[in-house]
Amino acid sequence: MDWRQKIQALKEEISQYRIEKKDDVEKFRIAFLGTKGKLKEAMSLIAEVPAELRKDFGLLVNEVKNQADTKWNESKEIFEHTQEGSQVDFDLTAPAFHGQVGGLHPITKTKRKMIDIFERIGFTIFEGPEIVNDWHNFTALNMPQDHPARDMQDTFFLTENLEFLLRTHTSSSQILALETKPLPLRIITPGRVYRNETISARAHCTFHQIEGLYIDEGVSFADLKQCIYYFAKEMFGSDNIRLRPSYFPFTEPSAEVDIACFICDQKGCSVCKKTGWVEIGGCGMVDPAVLKNCNIDTEKYNGFAFGMGIERIAMLYYQINDLRLFWQNDMRFLKQF
Numbered sequence: 522m523d524w525r526q527k528i529q530a531l532k533e534e535i536s537q538y539r540i541e542k543k544d545d546v547e548k549f550r551i552a553f554l555g556t557k558g559k560l561k562e563a564m565s566l567i568a569e570v571p572a573e574l575r576k577d578f579g580l581l582v583n584e585v586k587n588q589a590d591t592k593w594n595e596s597k598e599i600f601e602h603t604q605e606g607s608q609v610d611f612d613l614t615a616p617a618f619h620g621q622v623g624g625l626h627p628i629t630k631t632k633r634k635m636i637d638i639f640e641r642i643g644f645t646i647f648e649g650p651e652i653v654n655d656w657h658n659f660t661a662l663n664m665p666q667d668h669p670a671r672d673m674q675d676t677f678f679l680t681e682n683l684e685f686l687l688r689t690h691t692s693s694s695q696i697l698a699l700e701t702k703p704l705p706l707r708i709i710t711p712g713r714v715y716r717n718e719t720i721s722a723r724a725h726c727t728f729h730q731i732e733g734l735y736i737d738e739g740v741s742f743a744d745l746k747q748c749i750y751y752f753a754k755e756m757f758g759s760d761n762i763r764l765r766p767s768y769f770p771f772t773e774p775s776a777e778v779d780i781a782c783f784i785c786d787q788k789g790c791s792v793c794k795k796t797g798w799v800e801i802g803g804c805g806m807v808d809p810a811v812l813k814n815c816n817i818d819t820e821k822y823n824g825f826a827f828g829m830g831i832e833r834i835a836m837l838y839y840q841i842n843d844l845r846l847f848w849q850n851d852m853r854f855l856k857q858f
């Protein structure tokens with residue numbers, strides 16, 4: 522090997538040298554750039570080089586020295602911030618991998634939209650407990666013991682004496698509000714309710730309600746109607762609704778609220794059961810007996826109440842035909858919202 526080949530080999534060796542961890546940087550420096558390193562060794566080859574080629578020799582050695590310097594400086598920078606002895610075997614410049622982000626459940630979305638609509642006209646949120654006593658769920662709502670209306674809702678009782686139960690409607694929270702809050706009162710009570718029903722596409726033993734209550738001086742049925750119109754318009758973009766006379770023990774007069782079926786344009790479909798109308802809730806003027814139960818002066822105050830199932834509203838809003846889908850947590854279903 523002549524000096525040219527030797528320097529060429531050194532050049533190759535430098536470029537092949539693997540610097541894989543922090544320690545290797547210093548090892549590289551000692552091996553090639555150190556006082557007893559291979560570059561020093563190469564320089565001593567000058568003795569073999571004829572005078573007229575010494576200039577070429579100088580250029581070549583210089584090139585190799587620059588190559589080693591560059592490699593050393595670059596590796597120093599790469600390993601500068603790594604811990605002593607740690608190994609970098611991942612690409613710090615690769616784009617970050619984003620995990621899957623969760624979303625809100627359609628019931629939560631519907632609930633928030635409904636709350637938003639009522640908050641815009643001055644309703645505030647009042648949340649009561651899910652475990653209630655007989656008084657708040659039934660008796661104060663004008664359903665004394667043995668009142669037949671108690672059978673309208675199948676109840677999960679929690680105690681033998683039937684004193685405590687899972688609320689069957691959020692009207693129980695409205696009683697609590699009437700007992701504890703100053704008048705006038707304008708609240709909505711979003712929350713989960715329980716009924717001992719067989720699970721089907723249209724019914725579940727657990728569902729959600731938003732009920733509203735407005736108590737003030739001189740409240741009229743027209744106020745109630747406007748409130749319902751406003752809600753339907755904001756929620757569904759349609760105020761084509763009708764109030765159908767009905768019965769609730771705690772309101773008089775009472776009505777059921779139907780909205781014109783916008784899924785079939787009232788031509789008749791499975792959602793409206795071919796009637797062209799879909800029931801979205803109940804409402805009425807609060808029966809003075811209920812206010813008296815909460816020690817409210819019925820000469821001065823009156824008001825209205827309404828109640829809606831969030832699942833029913835969500836089914837209409839998103840056009841979902843089976844209530845059970847809300848509970849199955851099937852990602853294929855949930856991802857659509």
Ligand code: PHE
Pocket residue numbers: 689690691692732769772803804805826827828829
């Ligand atoms: N509480 C009733 C129910 O759950 C709904 C309702 C509320 C009706 C307020 C009239 C007034 O069925």
